[in-house]
Amino acid sequence: MKKYLLKRIISALAIVAVVVLINFTIIKLAPGNPARIMAGFDNPSQELIDALTVKYGLDQPFHVQFYRYVTTLLHGDMGDSYLYNQPVAQLILSHIGPSLLLSGVSAVLAVLAGGFLGLYAGKNHGAVMDKVFSGVAYVLNAMPSFWVGIMLILIFASTFKLLPTQGMVDMRADHEGFAYVLDVARHMVLPCLTLVAVQIPTYFRITKSSVMQVMAEDFITTFRVTGMSEGKIFRKYVFKNAILPIITIFGINLAYVVAGSTLVEIVFSWPGIGAFMYRSIMMRDYNVLMGVYLIIAISVALVMIVVDLIYAWLDPRIRYE
Numbered sequence: 001m002k003k004y005l006l007k008r009i010i011s012a013l014a015i016v017a018v019v020v021l022i023n024f025t026i027i028k029l030a031p032g033n034p035a036r037i038m039a040g041f042d043n044p045s046q047e048l049i050d051a052l053t054v055k056y057g058l059d060q061p062f063h064v065q066f067y068r069y070v071t072t073l074l075h076g077d078m079g080d081s082y083l084y085n086q087p088v089a090q091l092i093l094s095h096i097g098p099s100l101l102l103s104g105v106s107a108v109l110a111v112l113a114g115g116f117l118g119l120y121a122g123k124n125h126g127a128v129m130d131k132v133f134s135g136v137a138y139v140l141n142a143m144p145s146f147w148v149g150i151m152l153i154l155i156f157a158s159t160f161k162l163l164p165t166q167g168m169v170d171m172r173a174d175h176e177g178f179a180y181v182l183d184v185a186r187h188m189v190l191p192c193l194t195l196v197a198v199q200i201p202t203y204f205r206i207t208k209s210s211v212m213q214v215m216a217e218d219f220i221t222t223f224r225v226t227g228m229s230e231g232k233i234f235r236k237y238v239f240k241n242a243i244l245p246i247i248t249i250f251g252i253n254l255a256y257v258v259a260g261s262t263l264v265e266i267v268f269s270w271p272g273i274g275a276f277m278y279r280s281i282m283m284r285d286y287n288v289l290m291g292v293y294l295i296i297a298i299s300v301a302l303v304m305i306v307v308d309l310i311y312a313w314l315d316p317r318i319r320y321e
Contacts, residue, residue: 099272106195118207
């Protein structure tokens, strides 16, 4: 197991290094000049644009800029934001909490709901409820997240006035303690419901297909012939083998909770890193973008290592290989 873990760590580090190079290259090749944006849109002087270009090293050759970036990165410094003139790490930390809260809760609820419905539908394939669940899943899968969010706002906020439409807290109230927690929970309902609705179909389809595939295996037929009860077969053998693909998908989604709900955060004005990243793209804030993409790459690499370890724990064949 130690050798297997070491191989996965080395592979993850190599992937992160490649991602850093690719992201840096793509961002630098993208059209737009941060210095022109920083100089303002109201007839900025060319002298100011040139001065800002030199100040932030944007006039240097590509390889020089990349070397400087990697050198500062290895010293634990992601650089400063062009737009906010603050350390990138500090800005990311100030926005990552709301994103982790919203996307993390949504991911857990989605995998529980989608997995449970998929297990039921796969075990009772062809039944009435299976057809109902499958139909609802196909409809939800066809809906973009921003559209679902807008519809929920129109129904529950604009029409019935039950829930707030934007933000993380009520800025006009000064809640503390448990009242603050309730306020955050109220503001989370609609964006969280949106994310859960669009993620459930993925977990449902994969779980259902996995259950049906495992139940069609020869060893399941052998257990039935020996007289083993369907409940025991499902709990002891079908369930354990069927959840492996779910773990993979959940791990991938969990890795992207850092910035995986950008559209929903924009629709609901949620102060997370997704909306922050979108503003940075529009303003060509290169250091912030590279910092966010680096965090995403590290998150994916770490979660994939954890998923592989869980796989190895659940499936002895991987450990032996």
